[in-house]
Amino acid sequence: MENALQATVIENMGVLDLTSKKTDDLSGISEIRNVGVILAPQFLMDALLKVPQKNVGMTVTIPDTPGKIKLLTGQLTLSGEIFANSAGSEEDILVIAGQTIITSPIENVGFNEIIIAGQLIAPKVSEAALAGAVTKLAGQIAYYHSQLPRLFLGNDSLPKAFF
Structure with a gap:
């Protein structure tokens, strides 16, 4: 750039x-x-x-911050542990731009702010932690109930037996 x-x-x-x-x-x-x-x-x-x-x-x-800005962009698959910010400070800001799937529960949020521009798919059990931490949302958050989501982006061909 x-x-x-x-x-x-x-x-x-x-x-x-x-x-x-x-x-x-x-x-x-x-x-x-x-x-x-x-x-x-x-x-x-x-x-x-x-x-x-x-x-x-x-x-x-x-927003301005005395902490760091952690920027994640693109199509990502991450664990819920990323939200703990264990190596950062409470003043840090997490920015997610793109399509992101969270594969495990979000148990702790260690960021001052979370900004999402795009789609985030997370476990339903993480809804309270995530909803309380997101300060800006331009896009959507979807929650899944299973152990691991199945994501189809429109290029998949599924046999009748799948259904």
Whole structure:
């Protein structure tokens, strides 16, 4: 992305991560187009809004924090232990952008904030812990009841015996 910010136009990106950028980094951008999600820190929003945008799905504002921002993007399969943030601090923020399946219960949340932009699929037993910790949601959270979910993305062919 370093090279992309030096270009006049930023385009055709699933996620544009601006969380480590400064206001001056946006000064040479003439347009942002065809971007699914822009992740931008709060202090950068004034400068970002001055950049013309076309076909941007959503902009997710990341609040200022003295902690770290843990950013997970793409199609992910994670255990519920990721939410404990055992190696971090309580001031950290977790940002999940994309499609994520949580394969085990979320027993402890060690992040100050959790921001979700996309779809999150988690065990039903984790609903209370997760619902209490999510501060921003642009997308959906779905819960499953079984030990491990089965996910079909539309390219699967299933025999009659499956049903």
